[in-house]
Amino acid sequence: MNFTDRQVQIIEKAMTLIDEGGIQHLTTKNLASHMGFTEPALYRHFKNKTEILDSLLIHYQSVLRIGMEAALDPYKPGLDQIMDIMAFQFQTFSDNPSIIMVIFSEASFQNDSSLIATVTKIMAQKEQRINGIILQGQQDRSINKNLNAHSLTNIIMGAMRFTALRWKLSGFEFDLLEESKMLQQTITTMIKPTH
Amino acid sequence: MNFTDRQVQIIEKAMTLIDEGGIQHLTTKNLASHMGFTEPALYRHFKNKTEILDSLLIHYQSVLRIGMEAALDPYKPGLDQIMDIMAFQFQTFSDNPSIIMVIFSEASFQNDSSLIATVTKIMAQKEQRINGIILQGQQDRSINKNLNAHSLTNIIMGAMRFTALRWKLSGFEFDLLEESKMLQQTITTMIKPTH
DNA sequence: ACTGAGTTAGTAAACACTAACTTGCTATAT
DNA sequence: ATATAGCAAGTTAGTGTTTACTAACTCAGT
Numbered sequence A, B: 001m002n003f004t005d006r007q008v009q010i011i012e013k014a015m016t017l018i019d020e021g022g023i024q025h026l027t028t029k030n031l032a033s034h035m036g037f038t039e040p041a042l043y044r045h046f047k048n049k050t051e052i053l054d055s056l057l058i059h060y061q062s063v064l065r066i067g068m069e070a071a072l073d074p075y076k077p078g079l080d081q082i083m084d085i086m087a088f089q090f091q092t093f094s095d096n097p098s099i100i101m102v103i104f105s106e107a108s109f110q111n112d113s114s115l116i117a118t119v120t121k122i123m124a125q126k127e128q129r130i131n132g133i134i135l136q137g138q139q140d141r142s143i144n145k146n147l148n149a150h151s152l153t154n155i156i157m158g159a160m161r162f163t164a165l166r167w168k169l170s171g172f173e174f175d176l177l178e179e180s181k182m183l184q185q186t187i188t189t190m191i192k193p194t195h
Numbered sequence C: 001a002c003t004g005a006g007t008t009a010g011t012a013a014a015c016a017c018t019a020a021c022t023t024g025c026t027a028t029a030t
Numbered sequence D: 001a002t003a004t005a006g007c008a009a010g011t012t013a014g015t016g017t018t019t020a021c022t023a024a025c026t027c028a029g030t
Helices: A005-021 A028-035 A049-071 A078-095 A098-111 A113-139 A149-169 A176-191 B005-021 B028-035 B049-071 B078-095 B098-111 B113-139 B149-169 B176-191
Strands: none
Touching (some): A005 A028, A005 A049, A005 A098, A049 A078, A049 A098, A049 A113, A078 A098, A078 A149, A078 A176, A098 A113, A098 A149, A113 A149, A113 B149, A149 B113, A149 B176, A176 B149, A176 B176, B005 B098, B049 B078, B078 B113, B078 B149, B078 B176, B098 B113, B098 B149, B113 B149, B149 B176
């Protein structure tokens, strides 16, 4: 998917609006006025509101994936790669908190089947990526072979999401990067081989 | 908080509506018609829509807490108690999937400060409960003392939530209780002492 | 006679979206 | 070089629908 510059501007503004007031705060009127033009101008760039949200998910996903691939070294041990992923993810959250609420919008999208399809696809891709690295880590003996890779994937993704949600709901009261260091430390202790 | 029978009926109907179509599907019109009466009748039982959502959170929380306390034996080792909590939680999700989307509505509630206060309170209570049990488990040596209790709490809560969300988004495609057994097994292996 | 719990009929505001018009840029034909 | 045709990206003014909520009335049970 290639977006025009103007489309990307609109998508990014939509992100910050969702961040500020939740998905319900993202109205065509609100989005247009924050863009500095009128409502109908939006429809010169997107077919409808669903297309805006769909593009937002796709854009956010590709930005994150590109950044993540750049941060990853496939020749490192699996455990180190998992930690690099976590570090990158939390750094991204910290730099651009808007993204957090986009992730959690997933739960609000269930009434729009085209959006839920996009969301499910994105989640499945991430899951496969992490799952693969865990298997690799169990091969290179940096991750405990006794642990179920699928469960571990869910534990890691769940912990990242939950920590990010807590940070957001607390009004960014604690230091996310510090908290994430503790989390990474704990996960490392838990999943490295025992001997 | 004590609710009348009628209020509880309305709250439970609201839960199933949120479950079916997300928070946006919960409109006063929809709720009233599913209750079999007209819109204004709702306002004989609740001040406004926010009070309905607030009551829903409080009601759901007290139901869950009462069930959980009943399922818990404070004389068991901490690790066993954690597993009992997880088993209870997943059984509840499995029996009553509506509750899942209520949990994830948290993210949609951010534009209503009275709701976010309720949500934050509920989450903090759960967190403290689990954190306490982990500390107890580290005392009675059923849980590895080297693990940070706070991080562990987030890992466990995050894993439960993420698994539930995946189950819901997949259209209940996999067996939640089977998946949760794997998850509990993996967590047990990870957090029991190494000695 | 009062009250709790419903009704009908309605409100203003917000919603996504459209029709029809304007304007400034750019590619091309002469 | 310049006239012009086309087009991308705005505008104003408006649509019908949905939203949460209210006023005023009814009526059965105590």
